[in-house]
Amino acid sequence: MSDFPSLAVMGRRIVILGPTNAGKSTLAAALSRKLDVPAIHLDRFRHLPGTDWQVRPDAEFHALHDEAIGQQGWIMDGNYSVLMPQRFARATGVVVVDDHYVRRFGRYLKRTLFEAQRAGNLDGNRDSVTWMMINWIWKTRNSVGRYDGFARDTGLPYVFCASLKDVRRLFDAWELTRS
Template identity: 70%
Template structure:
């Protein structure tokens, strides 16, 4: 059984990163509730509400991101590597999550087709299967090592979960 460092070791500005459909949004909400800090979903900042994932202009997205990281406490989930330097400069801890790409495919189809109310979804709950997302899940199927290297390079306290099973164990260990 994996042991995890205590949640308080990660501070009050926590980055959660990893591939799509690995459990980042759900974990962010649970940590946010536990620490009484906002859970910020970068996909919600990147995409316009009440759309089927229409991208927000870059300048507007960057401004929303940069304003969010100035807050005193947050748990922010998502990647968007172009904005990682300033996010990590403000962060106090990192959680990296992963899961097998076949389970992530399954979660994507189930969530998109069946779960209109879900963690990290856009306001308005308009969603459809996108082959670009299917391709992205395939393309990022082996990115866990890269995410771990990026997180380790920050020098911040870090937790790594290699599967949804480990994410659930982490949630139990932290009483989320």
């Protein structure tokens, strides 16, 4: 996709969806800087800080999510489809990002082994390579169609980036800065 809508059309409450390691958190951080609204990485709400991705209780996670979407502006990355209805009800735009699962797997290894600080990482940074995550990348290799369907059904302004190359073009089109 080369003709992106203007960033102004997307509003100040943007949902970013897509499979793991497709670039959601990096895009959220860049949009947050550009629009001066908080970047909300749902993985940080779903998992306990200072752990290697230990899951937070559902009720606590849902409460954190619902409090966050009540803010005036935000960029929220992450899927968690059970919470999408209330997120979409408050959103002003949706971006879906994807990339081939082999490239996403490579980014997973790179970020886990070599990037101590990165967008969306848990506080306490106790990331490690796990078979569970490797399996998840494989299992969700074709999941973007589902996210794309959710996004299109909202009727909100919408952008689809099929690859990291498209995400880079989006950065350029919206004059986003890379950290």
